[in-house]
Amino acid sequence: MKKLTQRIDKERLLLGIAAPLLAVVAALVVTTLVILATGKNPGAAFSDMVTYGSASDSQVYILNKATTYYLAGVSVAIGFRMNLFNIGVDGQYRIAAFFAAVLGGALTTPGWISIPLIILCAMATGALWAGIAGVLKVTRGVSEVISTIMLNSIATAIIAYLLQPGKLAELQSGGTVVSTKPLPESSYFFQIDTGASGELWGFIVIAVAIGVAYWFVLGRTRFGFDLRTVGQSEPAAAASGVSVKKMIATSMLISGAVAGLIGMPTLLNDSHQFSNDFPLGIGFTGIAIALLGRNNPIGIALGALLWGFLERTTNHLEFEGYDKEILGVIQGVIVLCVVIAYELVRRYGLKRQQQRVGAELAAQAAATTQKQEVA
Amino acid sequence: MRRVAKLSAACIATAALALTATACGSTSSENSSSTSPSSSSGGGKGGIKIGLAYDVGGRGDRSFNDSAARGADKAAKEFGGSIKELTAKSSDTEADREQRLTDLADAGYNPIVAVGFSYATSVDKVAPKFPKVSFGLIDSVATSKNVDSITFTEEQGSYLAGVAAALKTKKNHVGFIGGVDTPLIKKFEAGYVQGVKDTNPKVKVDVQYLTHGSDFSGFASPDKGKEAASGMLDAGADVIYAAAGSSGNGSIEAVSGVKGAWAIGVDSDQYNIPGLAKYKNSILTSMVKNVDVGVYDFIKSVNDGKPLTGQQNYSLAKGGVSLATSGGFIDDIQPKLDEAKKKIVDGTITVKTS
Numbered sequence: 001m002k003k004l005t006q007r008i009d010k011e012r013l014l015l016g017i018a019a020p021l022l023a024v025v026a027a028l029v030v031t032t033l034v035i036l037a038t039g040k041n042p043g044a045a046f047s048d049m050v051t052y053g054s055a056s057d058s059q060v061y062i063l064n065k066a067t068t069y070y071l072a073g074v075s076v077a078i079g080f081r082m083n084l085f086n087i088g089v090d091g092q093y094r095i096a097a098f099f100a101a102v103l104g105g106a107l108t109t110p111g112w113i114s115i116p117l118i119i120l121c122a123m124a125t126g127a128l129w130a131g132i133a134g135v136l137k138v139t140r141g142v143s144e145v146i147s148t149i150m151l152n153s154i155a156t157a158i159i160a161y162l163l164q165p166g167k168l169a170e171l172q173s174g175g176t177v178v179s180t181k182p183l184p185e186s187s188y189f190f191q192i193d194t195g196a197s198g199e200l201w202g203f204i205v206i207a208v209a210i211g212v213a214y215w216f217v218l219g220r221t222r223f224g225f226d227l228r229t230v231g232q233s234e235p236a237a238a239a240s241g242v243s244v245k246k247m248i249a250t251s252m253l254i255s256g257a258v259a260g261l262i263g264m265p266t267l268l269n270d271s272h273q274f275s276n277d278f279p280l281g282i283g284f285t286g287i288a289i290a291l292l293g294r295n296n297p298i299g300i301a302l303g304a305l306l307w308g309f310l311e312r313t314t315n316h317l318e319f320e321g322y323d324k325e326i327l328g329v330i331q332g333v334i335v336l337c338v339v340i341a342y343e344l345v346r347r348y349g350l351k352r353q354q355q356r357v358g359a360e361l362a363a364q365a366a367a368t369t370q371k372q373e374v375a
Numbered sequence: 376m377r378r379v380a381k382l383s384a385a386c387i388a389t390a391a392l393a394l395t396a397t398a399c400g401s402t403s404s405e406n407s408s409s410t411s412p413s414s415s416s417g418g419g420k421g422g423i424k425i426g427l428a429y430d431v432g433g434r435g436d437r438s439f440n441d442s443a444a445r446g447a448d449k450a451a452k453e454f455g456g457s458i459k460e461l462t463a464k465s466s467d468t469e470a471d472r473e474q475r476l477t478d479l480a481d482a483g484y485n486p487i488v489a490v491g492f493s494y495a496t497s498v499d500k501v502a503p504k505f506p507k508v509s510f511g512l513i514d515s516v517a518t519s520k521n522v523d524s525i526t527f528t529e530e531q532g533s534y535l536a537g538v539a540a541a542l543k544t545k546k547n548h549v550g551f552i553g554g555v556d557t558p559l560i561k562k563f564e565a566g567y568v569q570g571v572k573d574t575n576p577k578v579k580v581d582v583q584y585l586t587h588g589s590d591f592s593g594f595a596s597p598d599k600g601k602e603a604a605s606g607m608l609d610a611g612a613d614v615i616y617a618a619a620g621s622s623g624n625g626s627i628e629a630v631s632g633v634k635g636a637w638a639i640g641v642d643s644d645q646y647n648i649p650g651l652a653k654y655k656n657s658i659l660t661s662m663v664k665n666v667d668v669g670v671y672d673f674i675k676s677v678n679d680g681k682p683l684t685g686q687q688n689y690s691l692a693k694g695g696v697s698l699a700t701s702g703g704f705i706d707d708i709q710p711k712l713d714e715a716k717k718k719i720v721d722g723t724i725t726v727k728t729s
Contacts, residue, residue: 061470061474064470065468065470156587156588156590157587159587159588160556160587160588163588165558165729171558172495177492177495177496177515177558178557178558266468266469270468270469270470271469271496276555276557276588277469277493277496277591279466279467279468279469280466280590281465281466285466311471312474315471315474315475315478316474316478318461318462319459319461319478319479319482324461324462324464327464
């Protein structure tokens, strides 16, 4: 029996790897065709991507970017596991980062108090913002897709209103950049100095911790089991005594809390203030990365790294004279391919399973008839 | 348990790999310097190597970035140099902007012009690492020694646009469309509104921004510009001034569909932009911000071996901003515009910046 489970595990693992691999290969082929169509040499482009992307300062850039993307991917994946489509991660992390930056700028306490406070404030704000959608869904049955995407716009408007000189922000020298009060130096998060390659953000440690927590809570606790059950079948979960409404509200809160962390690497390690050029759209990147990583903690990490690599190297491709739109094409194609590849592999797996079950049943039937004949 | 071990092993392996990979290996600048030796300074035998980092929209936005491109083109032609252009994306982070500037500096481009205030922080981070390279920063002020901050008094030019709008409106109703509600664009709005009100207090001014806060897509969305302009036209406005990068193209298109309505262009003299030729009879004037002059002056100074540093403020008095007269639609009100201009230059009128 043990042998059998091992065999299936291996096959499932193989199928699991096949899908993203197929997607990346298909994306490569399509990208090659696109570059060929623009009359450039794809071989040189790919080799430039590899040499440039593997340089040590590129590695630091990729890891820093991936830290942010990983948190976004996990935040979206929590919703996905629950069958909740949290499109609002984008608004959640921005409003969370904004209020955290305001708090951080006002705090004069030593770093070991300020930093946890800033992070907690961001998580609470993110959770609160996502919680609105959760409450609407539970009490009024409002689809979270609609409510979260509207909450994104509301978040943008609130930030735009408060991020003005005289409200919660100040005008920087030069008179063109508005930002919140910069964090005092004691509130900077630690970073690893790698010399000429730049600084590796210390927040990567927190991102890894979140990944481990995600894997543990979902895979190893009663709560995680309930969550996945609700995601797979609400009536089944309800029948086994899980309160579906409570689960929806809680998972929305957790997803929002993790979303609150997305802006933290940028805030605590890089910009140290929330200004009008704070990065946006990472919540949507998170959706692509969660899809790419199949909601798996390691898969999301690989997806986040791939995304960082693509951004770093395609920025340089533009420098080499290729069209800058290539990045958008590659990313779009990868996501499309992933969705298609997973579906293909799923169907193939299902077919294999059916065939095996069929074969076993046939063998059993044959054995019984043989037995009967003997008898 | 088996899975725990497998997972943790994978985690440790990945982390170890990442850290070792980070620790060793050469940086991209070392890689590139080994393949392409960078010229020591500008103005060498190959001519001046100009690096341009555009804001969102890039060359071809028929407005702000194009104006910078014209200045660089002129300089390159005159001094026999080459130009390398990179363009920002709206999803950029600080790291992307720094990478863009660093890539240019690594490849030996000097001077490097950062077009747009988004680059302010990045220039201050990158410039000290390349003390021999001259950086130009448009629309903002940087503190590093080797940076020339090129700024304009947009509010003064916009004031004149406001005067023209107030004199040309028949319905006593005009509009202003801003790309993003940044302090820079608010300068345009403040000057415009003041110009309108000083000329005719009865004129109503509609103000709309396309995007807010950190969403910079308002500078590169002609569809949004078109929609906003249509809304204002429907509400009764008949002169619309759009300071919105390439989104302004949409606004001009919408205005051209209404008889008797005027559009006021921005940054470049949009009457003479080939891509907008179809609509040029609806373009009353343009508030020309001579970014090209700023860029050209800066490149010339580097070529002459005396790079400009500090802040160069291109005001109305110095011809940094002006109203375009192409098409001759404002010839009849020119005396009044000249009077307003004189008052601004001699200080009788102080134009507000916010």
